[in-house]
Amino acid sequence: MERQEIIDGLVEILKTVRTIDQEKLKNVTEETDFIADLNTPSTEMINIAAKAEQKFGVEFEDDDIDDLGSKVKDIVDLIIRTKERE
Amino acid sequence: MKMINLLGTAPKEVLSHGPTKLLLNKYHWHVPELGIVASYTPKARDVKDHFGIFRGVDQVEAFAQATIVSCGAFSERQKQDCTFERLKEIFIPVFVGIGEVKFHNYLEKGDTFVSIGKITFYKFRQMICDGRIYKVPKGLDLDGYFKKFTEDRLVNYNLGNDFTLVAELQDVTGRAIKKERL
Numbered sequence: 001m002e003r004q005e006i007i008d009g010l011v012e013i014l015k016t017v018r019t020i021d022q023e024k025l026k027n028v029t030e031e032t033d034f035i036a037d038l039n040t041p042s043t044e045m046i047n048i049a050a051k052a053e054q055k056f057g058v059e060f061e062d063d064d065i066d067d068l069g070s071k072v073k074d075i076v077d078l079i080i081r082t083k084e085r086e
Numbered sequence: 087m088k089m090i091n092l093l094g095t096a097p098k099e100v101l102s103h104g105p106t107k108l109l110l111n112k113y114h115w116h117v118p119e120l121g122i123v124a125s126y127t128p129k130a131r132d133v134k135d136h137f138g139i140f141r142g143v144d145q146v147e148a149f150a151q152a153t154i155v156s157c158g159a160f161s162e163r164q165k166q167d168c169t170f171e172r173l174k175e176i177f178i179p180v181f182v183g184i185g186e187v188k189f190h191n192y193l194e195k196g197d198t199f200v201s202i203g204k205i206t207f208y209k210f211r212q213m214i215c216d217g218r219i220y221k222v223p224k225g226l227d228l229d230g231y232f233k234k235f236t237e238d239r240l241v242n243y244n245l246g247n248d249f250t251l252v253a254e255l256q257d258v259t260g261r262a263i264k265k266e267r268l
Contacts, residue, residue: 043183043259046212065210066264 001083003030006056006076013051017044030073049075058082088167091116092160097124100159101151102174106131109148110156114200114232118160121204121215121240123232124152125222133195140193145219145253146184153203153215154260155179161208162262177262182212185257191221191250198222199252202243212261218243221250 011028014020020038034040040048049065052058056079064082068074092100097110109132115123126148128140163173193199203217222228223246238244 041183043257046210046261047207050209060210062210066267 001056001080003076003080006079007072009055010048010052010072010075013048013055014038014040016051017048019044028072030071030076032072033070034072035070045070052079056083058086088164089160091118092122092156097151097156100156100170102178103151108151109144110151112228113152113156114228115235115240116157116160117237117240118157118164119205120237121202121217122153122157123200123202123235123240124156125198125200125228126152127198128193128195130195138194140195140197142187142189142253145189145193145199146187146255146258148199149201149203149215149217149219149253149255150181150258150260152201153205153217154213154258157203157205157215158208158211158213158260158262161213162211173262176264177211178265178268179260180263182259182261183257184255184259186254187256188254189252190254191252193221193252198226198228200228200249202240202245203258204240206257207259210261211263212259214257214259216256217258218251218255219253220245221252223248 011025014025019041024038049060053060058079060082064078068078092113093116098108101108109126110124111126113124133140159173163170199219199221201219203215205215207214
């Protein structure tokens with residue numbers, strides 16, 4: 001799975017988060033920060049991770065989420081890493 | 087060693103909170119995937135400097151201790167197959183968010199109340215509960231009363247008319263984070 005394909009999938013997930021300004025989703029890159037750039041509430045980060053599991057058919061470890069950074073590239077890396085692990 | 091539920095376990099064994107901050111006396115009903123009923127009776131120190139009334143913020147804290155912290159600790163203990171003491175060494179519970187809280191009544195020193203929590207989400211050590219706080223009729227044997235409690239009654243908050251609704255809470259969210267990350 002290509003990284004851009006994962007980013008596009010993440011944007012689809014982010015579109016379902018009503019607290020995120022949809023305008024900001026037009027320019028999401030690997031460097032976009034969920035918290036600083038998208039103002040994603042911390043409560044939503046776990047929901048986004050849970051939805052990413054479903055969308056990309058992976059299962060994250062609790063510790064993976066503890067160590068997860070707040071940039072898009074961090075979750076892209078985690079998805080790729082998890083797919084390789086599984 | 088795996089446990090069936092929290093009944094018979096003292097809250098101070100489960101929670102990290104010290105004696106003056108522990109707002110939880112006893113677990114009365116617990117179905118791990120569904121929810122919990124636990125009680126507390128405010129002491130003099132809990133209402134000090136607050137005109138004899140148990141503060142709303144402490145109601146939320148008591149509810150959180152009874153629900154997301156206790157149920158979250160139980161689930162993590164089962165997952166890691168370790169002791170509560172071990173969990174306390176590794177994790178600390180933190181509030182992540184509180185949705186809506188509506189207060190309907192108040193509690194004074196000596197008023198026993200139950201926190202009734204329904205688990206709506208649990209993943210990655212984050213738990214969300216909805217629930218209610220009810221003032222308990224004076225002299226009621228809570229263990230006896232909740233022995234006959236059911237999942238259906240929990241879902242519908244089906245209690246006797248002599249229980250007084252004190253607060254409704256939605257999306258009370260907490261997470262266990264590793265102490266090393268603080």
